[in-house]
Amino acid sequence: MSITVVGSVAYDTIETPAGRRERCLGGAATYFSLAASFFTNVRVIAVVGEDFGPEQEAVFKARNVDTRGIEHTAGKSFFWEGSYLENLNEAKTRNTELNVFAAFEPKIPDAYRDSEFLFLANIDPVLQRRVRESMPGVKLVAGDTMNYWIKDHRPALLEVLKGLDVLLINDTEARMLAANNNLVQAARAVMALGPRFLVIKHGEYGATLFHGSAKGKSGERTFRTPAMPLEAVIDPTGAGDSFAGGFFGYLASQPELTPGSFRRAMFYGSVMGSFACERFGTERLEQLTRAEIDERFHVFRELTHLD
Amino acid sequence: MSITVVGSVAYDTIETPAGRRERCLGGAATYFSLAASFFTNVRVIAVVGEDFGPEQEAVFKARNVDTRGIEHTAGKSFFWEGSYLENLNEAKTRNTELNVFAAFEPKIPDAYRDSEFLFLANIDPVLQRRVRESMPGVKLVAGDTMNYWIKDHRPALLEVLKGLDVLLINDTEARMLAANNNLVQAARAVMALGPRFLVIKHGEYGATLFHGSAKGKSGERTFRTPAMPLEAVIDPTGAGDSFAGGFFGYLASQPELTPGSFRRAMFYGSVMGSFACERFGTERLEQLTRAEIDERFHVFRELTHLD
Numbered sequence: 001m002s003i004t005v006v007g008s009v010a011y012d013t014i015e016t017p018a019g020r021r022e023r024c025l026g027g028a029a030t031y032f033s034l035a036a037s038f039f040t041n042v043r044v045i046a047v048v049g050e051d052f053g054p055e056q057e058a059v060f061k062a063r064n065v066d067t068r069g070i071e072h073t074a075g076k077s078f079f080w081e082g083s084y085l086e087n088l089n090e091a092k093t094r095n096t097e098l099n100v101f102a103a104f105e106p107k108i109p110d111a112y113r114d115s116e117f118l119f120l121a122n123i124d125p126v127l128q129r130r131v132r133e134s135m136p137g138v139k140l141v142a143g144d145t146m147n148y149w150i151k152d153h154r155p156a157l158l159e160v161l162k163g164l165d166v167l168l169i170n171d172t173e174a175r176m177l178a179a180n181n182n183l184v185q186a187a188r189a190v191m192a193l194g195p196r197f198l199v200i201k202h203g204e205y206g207a208t209l210f211h212g213s214a215k216g217k218s219g220e221r222t223f224r225t226p227a228m229p230l231e232a233v234i235d236p237t238g239a240g241d242s243f244a245g246g247f248f249g250y251l252a253s254q255p256e257l258t259p260g261s262f263r264r265a266m267f268y269g270s271v272m273g274s275f276a277c278e279r280f281g282t283e284r285l286e287q288l289t290r291a292e293i294d295e296r297f298h299v300f301r302e303l304t305h306l307d
Numbered sequence: 308m309s310i311t312v313v314g315s316v317a318y319d320t321i322e323t324p325a326g327r328r329e330r331c332l333g334g335a336a337t338y339f340s341l342a343a344s345f346f347t348n349v350r351v352i353a354v355v356g357e358d359f360g361p362e363q364e365a366v367f368k369a370r371n372v373d374t375r376g377i378e379h380t381a382g383k384s385f386f387w388e389g390s391y392l393e394n395l396n397e398a399k400t401r402n403t404e405l406n407v408f409a410a411f412e413p414k415i416p417d418a419y420r421d422s423e424f425l426f427l428a429n430i431d432p433v434l435q436r437r438v439r440e441s442m443p444g445v446k447l448v449a450g451d452t453m454n455y456w457i458k459d460h461r462p463a464l465l466e467v468l469k470g471l472d473v474l475l476i477n478d479t480e481a482r483m484l485a486a487n488n489n490l491v492q493a494a495r496a497v498m499a500l501g502p503r504f505l506v507i508k509h510g511e512y513g514a515t516l517f518h519g520s521a522k523g524k525s526g527e528r529t530f531r532t533p534a535m536p537l538e539a540v541i542d543p544t545g546a547g548d549s550f551a552g553g554f555f556g557y558l559a560s561q562p563e564l565t566p567g568s569f570r571r572a573m574f575y576g577s578v579m580g581s582f583a584c585e586r587f588g589t590e591r592l593e594q595l596t597r598a599e600i601d602e603r604f605h606v607f608r609e610l611t612h613l614d
Contacts, residue, residue, distance in 0.1 A: 306571060
């Protein structure tokens with residue numbers, strides 16, 4: 001089944017202990033699409049400037065990602081500059097230029113309308129809601145957000161949460177959204193705002209899926225995937241979006257959404273997040289094969305299973 | 308099989324967001340013994356003052372822990388005061404009084420000499436080494452240490468590491484000991500110092516077992532256990548020592564030390580650490596049953612296994 005994703009397609013300048021890269025292709029929708037494309041058909045909605053050319057287009061095409069929803073306008077693409085020199089788990093933003101993204105009005109191509117899965121990557125919740133409402137027939141809607149929207153655009157974000165089946169956020173965002181430091185209590189509070197499923201990402205420690213009312217014993221309705229213990233984290237940019245792509249892409253590839261498919265989706269999410277960190281930008285995802293993905297899935301099983 | 312443990316038996320004054328307790332029974336050897344006692348016979352070597360009376364003795368006796376190696380001397384027992392008000396994952400020490408511990412000279416009762424397992428809890432590495440050398444016939448030796456010994460008593464600690472089969476430390480300690488921020492690289496560097504097995508504890512995110520040379524693909528010789536997502540962390544004091552007790556106690560209960568027994572030991576360690584946090588001090592461990600432990604073990608399996 002097809003996923004439509006709306007989000008940023010951008011250029012990133014990244015500095016990590018492993019080096020520096022100028023103006024890599026980046027953006028949440030880019031990482032999500034590339035990661036999800038190993039599992040299912042992906043269709044992107046985004047806006048880019050005149051600096052987005054055939055070379056960038058080719059990265060999507062090589063993974064069969066549908067780019068008809070990428071709008072080309074006058075000006076420059078969204079640009080972000082960040083550093084992981086102090087902390088590999090959290091980028092320090094040095095510069096953000098919205099550029100053409102400032103006036104982004106998502107338009108949904110007719111060819112995308114039969115998508116059964118919708119992913120609302122981290123953008124203005126007003127836009128997330130608009131896209132959500134334009135695609136009422138989808139089977140499963142997932143989304144991401146960030147501290148900025150949680151703090152300063154809460155009412156708009158709360159409207160988005162009402163329409164989500166799955167929310168994917170990190171520890172800090174979950175605690176901030178729920179105003180509660182205990183993750184189990186925070187998860188319950190966040191699910192009360194709408195999403196039936198909540199994935200809390202713990203960076204290098206993996207992620208936890210909370211589902212249902214999470215009442216009763218705390219282990220009963222949760223699932224934890226580890227992250228890969230990596231010998232060298234070259235660049236964590238896009239790891240969270242690649243997790244989302246692996247997770248949601250795998251779900252979209254399944255004939256039925258069972259508890260088992262959600263568990264495997266968590267593993268595939270973590271697998272894709274780990275690959276994203278192995279090279280700068282999208283380099284690793286561009287060269288990846290499905291065989292490598294499945295091999296790492298089995299390493300994850302070895303890493304966590306008793307027998 | 309029997310474990311001999313050497314370490315502190317102490318009084319703790321603890322403050323957490325859930326409240327404050329004055330002079331609870333504590334100390335690494337206490338938590339370790341109580342946790343391990345659910346799996347095997349445990350024998351303690353420690354020193355206490357005149358403030359350690361029948362009421363404290365009874366806590367060990369109720370779990371069939373052999374206390375003949377607890378030396379009673381004039382003075383007061385080791386005392387620690389700490390606060391978790393700022394960070395539930397890391398205590399802020401407010402006060403430490405070594406008291407009778409300052410002149411501790413571990414003496415090994417003859418009745419302990421047939422122990423096949425030895426645990427060197429976090430004490431002066433000079434004493435750890437002395438106990439290790441006094442019990443050359445043991446089958447498996449594990450130990451713990453802390454930032455203070457790593458920073459200021461490194462040569463003595465390095466001697467201890469040469470005689471250890473298993474070292475259990477946390478993320479910060481592993482990075483400090485190896486002078487390397489990448490945990491996989493740090494693990495390899497620490498194992499090169501002696502221990503064949505290294506357990507790195509990640510607090511609320513679980514723990515990773517590294518074993519063998521850890522060469523080849525990074526997932527091949529590692530195992531991750533999650534921690535329990537707890538709805539209320541009342542007091543994390545002793546969680547690491549309880550992890551060690553569950554881990555090592557389970558290993559000592561096994562007829563053979565197979566990769567499978569190490570994996571299950573990691574789960575039992577994490578199970579015991581999670582119980583320790585549910586009440587102040589040793590309260591939860593004192594009231595625990597083996598049935599509750601095995602029930603939580605199964606919750607851990609549910610929490611991590613694909614099917």
